[in-house]
Amino acid sequence: MKLKSLALAAMVALGGYAAAAQAAETPAGPHISTSGSAVIQAEPDMATLSINVTVKEKDASAAKAQADKRVAQYFDFLKAQGIEKKDINAANISTSPDYVYDKEKEESVIRGYNASRSVTVKVHDLNKLNTLLDGALKSGLNDISAVEFGVNNPEKYREEVRQKAISDAISQAKSVAKGFGTELGAVYSIGYNAPQPVPVMARGKMMLAANAPAAVSADETYEQQTIDFRDQVDVVFELKR
Numbered sequence: 001m002k003l004k005s006l007a008l009a010a011m012v013a014l015g016g017y018a019a020a021a022q023a024a025e026t027p028a029g030p031h032i033s034t035s036g037s038a039v040i041q042a043e044p045d046m047a048t049l050s051i052n053v054t055v056k057e058k059d060a061s062a063a064k065a066q067a068d069k070r071v072a073q074y075f076d077f078l079k080a081q082g083i084e085k086k087d088i089n090a091a092n093i094s095t096s097p098d099y100v101y102d103k104e105k106e107e108s109v110i111r112g113y114n115a116s117r118s119v120t121v122k123v124h125d126l127n128k129l130n131t132l133l134d135g136a137l138k139s140g141l142n143d144i145s146a147v148e149f150g151v152n153n154p155e156k157y158r159e160e161v162r163q164k165a166i167s168d169a170i171s172q173a174k175s176v177a178k179g180f181g182t183e184l185g186a187v188y189s190i191g192y193n194a195p196q197p198v199p200v201m202a203r204g205k206m207m208l209a210a211n212a213p214a215a216v217s218a219d220e221t222y223e224q225q226t227i228d229f230r231d232q233v234d235v236v237f238e239l240k241r
Helices: 002-024 060-080 126-138 154-179
Strands: 031-042 046-057 094-102 107-123 143-150 184-191 227-239
Touching (some): 031 154, 046 126, 060 094, 060 107, 107 126, 126 143, 154 227
Antiparallel strands (some): 031 227
């Protein structure tokens, strides 16, 4: 019985704390709560390429050597295209046995080894996009896994959309207060969570070159989508009496 009483007391205490915390979110006097939101669109001015190469050989060292050779060949191509070293990342290598099931032995046996490397390239000149993709394939990198569009200065757009959301919240609150014959007072509280960036992938927006009009170049078959930057802010204003 004593344990039950203690548990009940704890529940009451926690409930009282939650109620007090909720009450503290809004002032005791006249107030208005509003949410401001905004969205702006930016044209992509850069892209990140994710490209992989997988090589199969009879032994792991041969597979690794062949994968390294193809990546090195692509590096030379990128350098010739004016891509800076800081915009290239390929510092990884993985090897794994390649198994096949032997029906006679009724077990899996190793028939060779796979070596895999991935390369990411930041492209600041989108006119070179198709050229760099073709160069990867010609160098033996056999898997273009993603093309992700972006902007070189995302913070510029995040700040702009944040200020628009704040202005929207203030404008709404002023309009409503005016409609009720009163004015905004001081800001009582602000609620804000920075939005997570959403990458724009090209995979779903590529036009097949074979279906494109004859007058369209290969570079134009990659749609450069606009990127949406969104933000929201919640605010509570006191109202003047």
